[in-house]
Amino acid sequence: MGQKAPRRRGARRAALLAATMTASLAVGCTAHHGGTVDDGRGRNQSPTQSPTESPSGGGTVAPAAGPLLAVKIDNVPAARPQTGLDSADIVYAEQVEGGLSRLMAVFATKLPKSVGPVRSARVSDLELLRQFDDPTLAFSGAQHKLLPLIAKAPLRSASPDEAASAYYRGVDKSAPHNLYLHPDKLLSSAPGAAALTTGFRYGAAPAGGKATASRTVRYPAARFTFTWSGPQHRWLVTEDGTPTVTTAGKRLAPATAVIQYVKIQKSAYHDVLGNNTPYTVTVGSGKADVLRDGRTYSVDWKRPTATDGTEFTTSDGTPVNFAKGQVWVVFAKA
Template identity: 60%
Template sequence: MVSSTGGVALDERTAVRARKRTSRRTVSAGAAFLCVLLAGVASGCRQSGVADGHSPFTGKAARAAPVLAVKIDNVRPARPQTGLDSADIVYVERVESGLSRLLAVYSSRLPSTVGPVRSARESDLELLRQFGTPAFAYSGTQAKLEPVVEAAPLYPLPAGKAGGAYFRNQDRAAPHNLYLRPERALKAAQGASNARDIGFRFGAAPPGGRNTPSYTARYPAARFSFDWSAERRGWLVSMDGAPVRAASGQRLAVPTVVVQGVRIRSSRYHDRWGAYSPYTETTGSGAARVLRDGKAYDAHWSRSTPDGGTDFTTSSGAPLNFAPGQVWVVFVPEKAVSGRAG
């Protein structure tokens, strides 16, 4: 019987999405198996990114493991965050009112807790497609965006849908008190893709570059500073002038920071007051600045399709190697990285 609410139609759409996801997982698994079979013949086959025992996200030793992306709050009442130091990649995105949010990607290591967790945005879906079918943890979305997230090639894990993976921290005020237990979250996304090549290359630094003891990237209502520490062999991260620290109290030091110039436009969705969310375009090409080893390198980035990774090259067109370890990618307006590093 077809109900007046269209329940049967909804069930059919759900079944179609399930069949599509099963098909994607089958194709992905088959490709990974083929890579293993051909590993001794075709050295360029790196579907999982860890055939040689190293993570495609950090360049460091790692086991094959699924990808979990978590949307993390970044306004002042949400700090200090928990679990950032364990992320393989941290993306910095601009949101409403010129503020920022973080999208942390985990695979090599899973902390016991991550948060505070906040809501997803439309541009997250384009960014996450390069990871295959990752698990995606977020607090929720606005109503019109929810079916778009549900239909995307990922495992959506909003609060209430991840088998007890979320909890409220009683020491924080809402909405900055929602936290995630990553291991529990991944149990609700059994088919999530393992880490795979997304374009990052690791190795010796390219020639050139400019000595850069400090670099700051700015949004209208947020700023991120990176100060080189020779002792830590990384960039000490500050947000709005305050040091970012791990749970141990030690300052977060990042080996590689990518400041990527992108087009930031209005998305299709807005809040109840009519304010449109920014949409960060992560496909296409443009200028970037790569910080590593105390230097800044002018770079070019290119990502031709949402399903593909991002290539970073030098002015000569050679791949621009990152330093092994955690990578931060800060999306800024295109004009913010025009001209040479200095």
């Protein structure tokens, strides 16, 4: 995506979040549906940005029209198939309680008619979202001790308690796996690729790499497999041994998959079954594997501060480009 333009964040909110995030390394989140967050804030204007290359191709795009949308997506087998994931620009996968996984879908260039099932937020999400300019976060609830952090974070909170008209219950799955979102009830239009202030770059592949037919990432109770499809020129996603498709039957197939090795720390909190809530640390540096064009590239990643995007480079410091199209980032334990 190139370099990010300076951002205009609320200094007070950013300072409050920075102060509380240090303590939150020992704070987790359990699945809780309820509670009210009243942040009392309107949406900030996005900073002026230079035109930049679109991750989906088509040359340059105009500056962002507003904040992007991030949605927490349920990812246990009972929640699948999900709706709207194929429209996301980025899908982040993180480990949660019991070794299971949860997704965060990020929408900037396209808003689907519906997204879900929507589930609860985690404290790690706040650090991950600091790289975006005043994003809207759609989630179904959070552990009570996390709600004050969400209220202070530089984002627009959009839970069902705050935006009830944007949500509905589906009939194809049982609760709590049937809560869905109408994105156009939260954003009037997609802000555009310039809202993706991730540090990601798109373009020609780097030299080298290792030919790869398939790659699997394992959590204690979940696994992701990316299988290269030459005809589609995409990585076909399989989760827990089952092909990942949307409710319309479309196979999920990102152009780039990133396995980013990070610290996954224990928090001081647990879910109702006593499982610890992991904290995924996305600020710092480490190793990653970038999968594109049927090859794996072993690279370094760096994100100096929470307000920075993540840079991926070769061993000599050369920036690594992603293939144009959807990106999946799976956070794996270093």
